[in-house]
Structure formats: structure tokens, C-alpha cells
Amino acid sequence: MLHFILRRMLQMIPTMLAVVLIVFVIFSVVPGSFISGLMSEGRNATNIQAMQHLNAQFGLDQPVPVRLWNYVTGLLQGDLGISYRTREPVWNVIEPRLWPSIKLALMAMGLAAVVGIPLGFMAALRPGSIFDSATMVVAVSGLSLPEFWFGLLLMYVFALQLGWLPSFGYQPGSLQHIILPAIALGVSPMALLARTTRAGVLDVMNADFVRTGRAKGLSEPRLVKAHVARNVLVLILTTMGLQIGAMMGQAIVIEKLFSWPGIGSLLVDSVATRDIPVVQGAVLVIVVWFLVINMLVDIAYAVIDPRIKVG
Amino acid sequence: MSDHLPDPILSVRDLRICAARQHQILHGVSFDILPGETYGLVGESGSGKSVTGLAVLGLLKRPLAVNGGALYFKDRELLKLSARERRRLRGDRMAMVFQEPMTALNPLATIGRQIAEMFVIHRGMGWTQARAKAVEALENVRVPAPEERARAYPHQLSGGMRQRVMIAMALACRPDLLIADEPTTALDVTVQAGVLELIADLCRAEGTAVLLVSHDLGVIANMCQRVGVMDRGRLVEEQDTRALFENPLHPYTRGLLAARPRLGSRIAGQRGRLTELDQVVTASDRGRDAPTLVTPRGPREEVTA
Structure with a gap:
């Protein structure tokens, strides 16, 4: 297992290098x-000398390949x-943003899983029922909602009209502040999970071993618990992994909307000011998150499914 | 029939099955299985033999449903029982072995656990005790190294071994009736004989009656005391096995027997043509008694009753 994890981590390096190269x-x-943006602020005439001075200070007077080489060796x-x-090391800028971002992603995914998976299960166990149709209508709607609009709606209803929750901002350890952004971010994965779970359950319920279970005299609840659930989990694990992995990138809009101090809003701010080292750092963090989550999903597969061998 | 015969363990009376309330699949099938007897159902694909087996167990899946007749199991009318009572009988008093051993076991649970489940649900045992019984059950079906196999997952076993596991599972609670639906069709020829022998031995030892569904006349000839021949949802002939092979009464049965590949027929230089029919029998004009070599899957007749 350890061997497997090490190998997977080594495999991440080429992906990361490719990302660095593309962004660069x-x-x-x-x-x-960054410098031309700085110089044009409030002044018409450009101070050539000051610009050259700054360029040299940041090493921007060097050709691109040399800068790339320096960046990669530094990395x-x-x-x-x-x-x-801020003239600070990029890591010091990113590090305080990391935890809020992870917290938001996990919270949103937790909500999506806690609501989406049971809904999908219940829908699949009564296919064609009103409950089933209603769930799937809601799921499709959830998938098609633009999340910023949904976020605004949540803000309007729960913060402005009802005043139950704060409309934006972040406080470490505050559950109230995370609820609205987590719901806004979790809706589309929740809808997707409900659909995937439903399809998975229907698929597994048609399997031969389920018929065997019935022939053994298992009651339906027991059958679902003992034989269907795990097999469905194998089917929806990929969807869940991809969703959590992509969550940090998807959070950009929501973080900006709710003034959430995460990687997403940092990325937007840094792009706006052409703070390239921070942009690269933030993109790299998003990519590493995706890769690590995928590795964890693969490990989870090996734990759940005995047919998959690891190492 | 007569009074000196024992009461049948299973009595199928005028069983009718339809699909989606429109198409009649089974047109009133009746037969009896005596205690300890092995009864064969033969017929080509689509003749309704598997569906009959599933109906007895109560495992018909929509759109299939029973729409007439009665099923008596040890003097209990199965169709009048509640879903719960039927479930209690399943696995405990009547069990089934399916055709596909590759997919009939849950890939994510150990063999031992899947067998042990029988003892847990029907005998109320704890898992530890049930697991020990599962190893015993594996030993009974002559699986080598049963302790080890009990911890294995289905994908680690060969097809023949898996079918043995299915048999161990089906016979775990010593049922009165075993329904075996093409139990050896998916297996290697070399493994088939062993599995059939196993079913025969275990059921003889326990006095378990067997409903053997097969299209393989060789299997039927070896295993069964009596045979019912099915054609397009009807039981067209029922005889003692020996009598059936010596003197098939129904034209369909004669066709079925003639369709058997015969060993040595090539060597004897008779690489002749297939049996020729003197006329073309189309699906619509072929009557009930027409000999058939080609049948559309399942007749499409409107429900009359």
C-alpha cells in the first residue's frame, strides 16, 4: 500500500510540471x-527608468526560458x-487561504453526499413513483442552476429577508458563515450524486446476485443493506472523487460572491493585478488538491473492492 | 393420480403467467413433484421452463406475473400466502440454483459470509457460529480447503467452484425442494458431471426433491425420474424418463429428441443433412401440435380469460 501511494505521488510530478509550464x-x-499596471495608475507619463528598475528587481528583464528555468528549479x-x-513569499500568501478553502469544499461535498445519496437511493427503490419523478426534477434543476445566481438567492432569502445567517465573510470556527456558501457550492454535486446514485442502485438491483439474495429469503431492506449498498458505493465513488477534486476550482465564483478568503478569491484577485507568482501558486494548489483526492479515491476503491489489487 | 403414491411436495395446478397483462407466457401448466423425486422440465429457450421455476419461488420480475392457477407446497397455497410468509419459505424450505455462477454471487462479500447469511436469517444464529456452519457447508459440497475458501471472494474461484458454493448456499437449510435452473449450462463440460453428481448425491441423502430445468436432454436422462416437456408455454408431455426416451408420444418431443447431436454420427459417414421438415411451418399457422425446430421466443397471444 505504501509503495502504491509513493508511486502515485511520483506520478503527480509530470502533471504538475505540465500545469506549471502551461500557466507560465x-x-x-x-x-x-504587474508593473505596467502599477505604472499606469493615476499617471499619464510612464516613468521608464522606474519601470526598468522594477523589472530588474523582479527578474522580468530576463528572457522567458530563463525565468521558467529559475521558477522550476525554485519550485x-x-x-x-x-x-x-505583497513582496512576501507566495507560500505565506497561500497558506492562510488553504484551510478555509478545504473547509468549504468538504462542507459542500458533505452536504451533497448526505442529501444526494439517500435521495438517489429512495428514488431508485421506487422507480416511476411520484417521489422518484420529483427527486429527479429537483436534481436536474439543481444541475442547471447557475451557482452564483443560486448563491445570490440564498443571500437574499436567508440573510436579507429572514436575517438568519450572515450574508458574507469568514470567521474561523464559525458554522453560521459557512452554511450559505456551502449550500450554494453543494447544490450541483448534490444533484449529480442523486442522479448517479439512482442509476447505480437501479443497475445493481438488476444484478444476478440480488436475485440470489431474494432467493435466499432476504428481506428487501436487508438485501439493500448487505448487498446493494457497497456495490453502489463502488459505482458512485468516482463521481464523488471528481466532484471533491473539482470543488476548489468551482469555488472561485462562490468564494468571490461570499467574500470567502479561500484559494479561489485569492486567484481572482491575483489575476486582476497580474500577480503571476501567486496565480501560479494558487493554480498549483488546486491541481495538487485534485490529484491527492483522486489518489485517495483509488485507495478507497482498493479497500472496498477486493477485485482491485493495489501495489 | 392414485392413492398409494405419497402426497406431492409441490403441486403446480393450471399455472398461468402473463407479461404486462397482455401476452400469455404460460397457458395453464400442471405437474406434481413427489418428495425426494427429481423432476425434469425440458424445452427449448422461451418455452417457459425457467419462468415456471421462478414463479414457484415467487421471484417473477415485472412485467411477468402469475394470472391464474395455484401452487401447493406441502399443502400450503403459495399464492395465498403473504409476501412475508413466502419470503420465509424461500431459502429455508425451497431454494434455487441459477444458471450463471459468475454473476450470481455478490463480488464484494466473502464466500463464507454469503453462505453464513443463510443461517443468520433462517436459523437466527450469530455470525461466528454461522461462519463455522458455512465452512461445514463448503465441506459438504466437496470444496477443497473449505476454511480458506470461506475467506475468499467469488472472483478468486473458478466457475465450477462457484456453482458448488451456490449449491452449498441453496442446501444450507436442508430445503424440501431445490429448483435448479440450468445449473450446468454455463460450466465446462468436464465440470458439469461433477456438479450434477453432487446435486444428485446431496439431494438423495437429504431426501430433497429437485425441479431440474434444462434444455440438455442428456442431463435430464441422467438425473430425473420423470420429465415434463414444455413447448410454447404448455406442458405437452409428461412421462417417466425411460419411457420418454424410448417412446416419445408428442410430435414436439420427437422433434426435440431428433435434434440431439449424436456422438459418432459423423464418424459413421452419415454427415447427412439436418432433419428435413416436409413443409415450412410459420409462426402463425403452426398449430399446437406441430413439430417445431424453430420457434419465436414466447408466443404472442392475447389473454382470453
Whole structure:
């Protein structure tokens, strides 16, 4: 198992290098830089000398390949570079954003799983019933809702009209602040999970071993508990993994909307000011999160399904 | 029949099954199975033999449903029992072995646990005791190294071994009736004989009656005392096995017997053509008694009753 985890971690390195390369190249060809943005503020005439001075200070006077080389070698030593804006190491900028982001992602996914999976199960156990149709209508709606609009709606109803919950902001350890953004972020994975679970349960209920279970004299609840549930879990694990993995990237809009101090809002702010080292750092964090979650999903597979061998 | 015969363990009376309340699949089938007897149901695919077995157990899946007749199991009218009472009988008093051993076991549970489940639900045992009984059951079906196999998962076993596990599971609670639906069709020819012999031995030892569903006349000839021949949802002939093979009465049975591949027929230089019919029998104009070599799956007749 340890061997498997180590190998998977090594396999992450090429992916990460590719991401670094793409982000780096994109940001060296887009027009505008942090310094030109700085210089044009409130002034018409550009101070060429000051600009050259700053360029040299950030090493931006060097050609792109050299900058890339410096960045990658720094990265391999665990150095993410220096933020243009705050002049702090990038890690120090990212680190305080990490936990709020993870917390929001896990909370949203937790909600999605706690609501979506049971709904899918109940719908599948009575296929064609009113409950089934209603659940699936809600699920499709949930999938098609634009999440920023849904977030605004939540804000309007629960913060503005009812005044039950704070409309935005973050306080460490505050459950009230996380509820609205987590719901807004969790709706679409919840809908997707409900649908996937329903399809999975229907699939497994048609399996031969379920018929065997009935022939053995198992009651339906016992059959579902002992034989169906685990087999369905195998089917929906992939969906869950992909959703949690993608959650941090999807959270960008919601974090911005609810002023949530996570990686997403940091990314938006840094792109706006062309603070490239921070942008790269944030993108890298999102990618690593995705890869780590996927690795955990693979490990979970091996634990649940004896047919999959690990290591 | 007559008074000196023992009461049948299972009595199927005029059983009718329809699909989606429109198409009649089974047109009133009746037969009896005596205690300890092995009764064979033969017929080509779609003749309704598997459906009959499933109906006895109460496992018909929609759109199939029983729409007439009666099933007597040890003097109890099965169709009049509650769902709960029928469930109690399933696995305990009547058990089933299916055709596909590859998919009939839960891939995520150990063999031991799946057998032990029988003792837990029908005998109220705890898991530890049930597991010990499961190992015993595996030993009874002649699985080598039963302790080890009990901890194995289905994918780690061969098809023949899995079918033995299915048999162990079905016979775990010593049922009065075993329904075996093509138990060896999916198996290697070399393994088939062993599995059939196992079923025969165990059921003889326990006095278990067997309803053996098969399209393989060789299997039927070896295993059964009496045979019922099914054709398009009807029981067209019922005889002692020997009599059936020596003197098939019904034209359909003769067709079925003639369709058997015969060993050595090639060597004898008779690489002749298939039996020729003197006319083309279409699905619509072929009567009830027409000999058939080709049948559409299941007749499509409107429900009359």
C-alpha cells in the first residue's frame, strides 16, 4: 500500500510540471504585467527608468526560458517565488487561504453526499413513483442552476429577508458563515450524486446476485443493506472523487460572491493585478488538491473492492 | 393420480403467467413433484421452463406475473400466502440454483459470509457460529480447503467452484425442494458431471426433491425420474424418463429428441443433412401440435380469460 501511494505521488510530478509550464507560458504571452499596471495608475507619463528598475528587481528583464528555468528549479526546492504585490513569499500568501478553502469544499461535498445519496437511493427503490419523478426534477434543476445566481438567492432569502445567517465573510470556527456558501457550492454535486446514485442502485438491483439474495429469503431492506449498498458505493465513488477534486476550482465564483478568503478569491484577485507568482501558486494548489483526492479515491476503491489489487 | 403414491411436495395446478397483462407466457401448466423425486422440465429457450421455476419461488420480475392457477407446497397455497410468509419459505424450505455462477454471487462479500447469511436469517444464529456452519457447508459440497475458501471472494474461484458454493448456499437449510435452473449450462463440460453428481448425491441423502430445468436432454436422462416437456408455454408431455426416451408420444418431443447431436454420427459417414421438415411451418399457422425446430421466443397471444 505504501509503495502504491509513493508511486502515485511520483506520478503527480509530470502533471504538475505540465500545469506549471502551461500557466507560465500563458501569462508570459498575455498583454499587461504587474508593473505596467502599477505604472499606469493615476499617471499619464510612464516613468521608464522606474519601470526598468522594477523589472530588474523582479527578474522580468530576463528572457522567458530563463525565468521558467529559475521558477522550476525554485519550485523543486519548495520555493514558490515572491508575490509582486505583497513582496512576501507566495507560500505565506497561500497558506492562510488553504484551510478555509478545504473547509468549504468538504462542507459542500458533505452536504451533497448526505442529501444526494439517500435521495438517489429512495428514488431508485421506487422507480416511476411520484417521489422518484420529483427527486429527479429537483436534481436536474439543481444541475442547471447557475451557482452564483443560486448563491445570490440564498443571500437574499436567508440573510436579507429572514436575517438568519450572515450574508458574507469568514470567521474561523464559525458554522453560521459557512452554511450559505456551502449550500450554494453543494447544490450541483448534490444533484449529480442523486442522479448517479439512482442509476447505480437501479443497475445493481438488476444484478444476478440480488436475485440470489431474494432467493435466499432476504428481506428487501436487508438485501439493500448487505448487498446493494457497497456495490453502489463502488459505482458512485468516482463521481464523488471528481466532484471533491473539482470543488476548489468551482469555488472561485462562490468564494468571490461570499467574500470567502479561500484559494479561489485569492486567484481572482491575483489575476486582476497580474500577480503571476501567486496565480501560479494558487493554480498549483488546486491541481495538487485534485490529484491527492483522486489518489485517495483509488485507495478507497482498493479497500472496498477486493477485485482491485493495489501495489 | 392414485392413492398409494405419497402426497406431492409441490403441486403446480393450471399455472398461468402473463407479461404486462397482455401476452400469455404460460397457458395453464400442471405437474406434481413427489418428495425426494427429481423432476425434469425440458424445452427449448422461451418455452417457459425457467419462468415456471421462478414463479414457484415467487421471484417473477415485472412485467411477468402469475394470472391464474395455484401452487401447493406441502399443502400450503403459495399464492395465498403473504409476501412475508413466502419470503420465509424461500431459502429455508425451497431454494434455487441459477444458471450463471459468475454473476450470481455478490463480488464484494466473502464466500463464507454469503453462505453464513443463510443461517443468520433462517436459523437466527450469530455470525461466528454461522461462519463455522458455512465452512461445514463448503465441506459438504466437496470444496477443497473449505476454511480458506470461506475467506475468499467469488472472483478468486473458478466457475465450477462457484456453482458448488451456490449449491452449498441453496442446501444450507436442508430445503424440501431445490429448483435448479440450468445449473450446468454455463460450466465446462468436464465440470458439469461433477456438479450434477453432487446435486444428485446431496439431494438423495437429504431426501430433497429437485425441479431440474434444462434444455440438455442428456442431463435430464441422467438425473430425473420423470420429465415434463414444455413447448410454447404448455406442458405437452409428461412421462417417466425411460419411457420418454424410448417412446416419445408428442410430435414436439420427437422433434426435440431428433435434434440431439449424436456422438459418432459423423464418424459413421452419415454427415447427412439436418432433419428435413416436409413443409415450412410459420409462426402463425403452426398449430399446437406441430413439430417445431424453430420457434419465436414466447408466443404472442392475447389473454382470453
